[in-house]
Amino acid sequence: MVDEIRKHAEAIYGDIVTIRRHLHKHPELSFQEYETAAFVKSQLDLLGIRWRAVANTGILAEITGELPSHTVIALRADMDALPINEQNDVPYASVHPNIMHACGHDFHTASLLGTARILTSMRSKFGGKVKLFFQPGEEVIPGGATHMIRDGVLENPKVDAVIGQHAMPHLEVGKIGIRKGKAMASMDSIFVRVIGRGGHGAQPHANVDPVVIASHIILALQQIVSRMAHPGDPTVLSFGKVIANGAINVIPNEVLMEGTFRAMNETWREEAHRRMTKMATEIAESMGGRCEFNIQRGYPFLINNEKLTDQVRQCAEEYVGADNVVEQDIWMAAEDFAYYSQQADACFYFCGVGNQKKGIGSSLHTPTFNIDESVLTLSTGLMTYIALKRLGS
Numbered sequence: 001m002v003d004e005i006r007k008h009a010e011a012i013y014g015d016i017v018t019i020r021r022h023l024h025k026h027p028e029l030s031f032q033e034y035e036t037a038a039f040v041k042s043q044l045d046l047l048g049i050r051w052r053a054v055a056n057t058g059i060l061a062e063i064t065g066e067l068p069s070h071t072v073i074a075l076r077a078d079m080d081a082l083p084i085n086e087q088n089d090v091p092y093a094s095v096h097p098n099i100m101h102a103c104g105h106d107f108h109t110a111s112l113l114g115t116a117r118i119l120t121s122m123r124s125k126f127g128g129k130v131k132l133f134f135q136p137g138e139e140v141i142p143g144g145a146t147h148m149i150r151d152g153v154l155e156n157p158k159v160d161a162v163i164g165q166h167a168m169p170h171l172e173v174g175k176i177g178i179r180k181g182k183a184m185a186s187m188d189s190i191f192v193r194v195i196g197r198g199g200h201g202a203q204p205h206a207n208v209d210p211v212v213i214a215s216h217i218i219l220a221l222q223q224i225v226s227r228m229a230h231p232g233d234p235t236v237l238s239f240g241k242v243i244a245n246g247a248i249n250v251i252p253n254e255v256l257m258e259g260t261f262r263a264m265n266e267t268w269r270e271e272a273h274r275r276m277t278k279m280a281t282e283i284a285e286s287m288g289g290r291c292e293f294n295i296q297r298g299y300p301f302l303i304n305n306e307k308l309t310d311q312v313r314q315c316a317e318e319y320v321g322a323d324n325v326v327e328q329d330i331w332m333a334a335e336d337f338a339y340y341s342q343q344a345d346a347c348f349y350f351c352g353v354g355n356q357k358k359g360i361g362s363s364l365h366t367p368t369f370n371i372d373e374s375v376l377t378l379s380t381g382l383m384t385y386i387a388l389k390r391l392g393s
């Protein structure tokens with residue numbers, strides 16, 4: 001079966017590259033994927049695949065196999081781009097200033113259309129159903145996945161497994177990165193306002209210095225990571241924005257801070273929220289000031305179902321060779337695929353898209369990110385193979 005799928009994948013490669021380049025050239029921001037969705041629908045129509053609109057700019061499509069079975073597998077691609085000005089000098093560079101497919105979602109969408117095409121031509125070889133999730137808004141909270149789930153994509157018929165893939169530029173093309181169990185982090189945004197009483201820098205005794213209070217808070221909160229988090233629960237707290245905005249001799253009235261909190265355990269996540277809030281507010285009060293501590297919840301952590309991931313790994317080893325399947329490290333970035341993984345058996349793996357010889361390897365979310373397009377024979381075929389194996393073909 002691997003050989004048959006490979007032949008299909010190679011035959012459609014040129015068309016899928018064209019699709020990927022079209023998407024890359026016309027990126028749209030999160031939850032504004034109108035043209036992208038229209039394009040995907042037109043491609044599905046060409047293949048005779050039934051679809052319905054969900055999550056405003058999302059699409060749920062369905063391919064039914066001809067053999068008897070009730071198994072249902074979902075394959076997911078995200079479609080949104082980022083507010084980045086592309087710097088790649090390629091003929092298919094973004095035509096929209098300050099919008100770019102810098103996270104490879106053009107690749108994910110094109111690849112899933114390729115998989116759909118292969119599956120359609122192999123309908124006599126499998127039973128059950130393959131649901132295709134083309135989702136909006138992965139990059140922006142609350143995440144398009146929440147809208148997809150709200151609109152019932154996991155039900156009617158109920159999905160037995162959800163599979164997703166992501167471009168990984170630090171992995172050479174041809175390689176697949178995979179990890180079972182906890183794989184990616186939950187992500188919460190933290191907004192802190194430390195309120196003191198500003199005045200002349202020469203007379204701190206007459207003021208309440210929010211800069212010193214904020215400094216204590218920053219250091220103290222790290223104790224939550226190093227002294228309170230279970231050593232087995234990866235936890236990260238980073239404050240990337242601290243604004244005091246006084247002057248050499250001016251103590252400001254307040255300090256604003258913004259940071260990110262990441263974890264891989266929902267119970268600990270709640271507990272950490274409570275402890276951070278308590279610690280920050282009580283430190284500020286003990287020093288004569290006040291602290292407003294606001295947490296905006298982001299995505300949950302992403303867990304790859306062990307049994308399903310073992311199966312996916314085996315498929316990958318059969319498709320690309322065991323040497324080309326690597327153990328993926330825990331990654332403290334967040335992905336809204338995590339929402340599917342919290343509600344169904346799910347597996348999210350990484351496709352190497354880097355190529356050192358061709359100079360392709362810029363990080364995700366940078367203006368020079370690109371992929372080695374030859375990945376499209378592998379990515380379309382591997383996902384097809386995973387789906388067919390899961391459906392018992």
Ligand SMILES: [Zn+2]
Binds near residue numbers: 103139364365
């Ligand atoms: Zn991204």
Ligand SMILES: [Zn+2]
Binds near residue numbers: 103104105138166
């Ligand atoms: Zn992404």
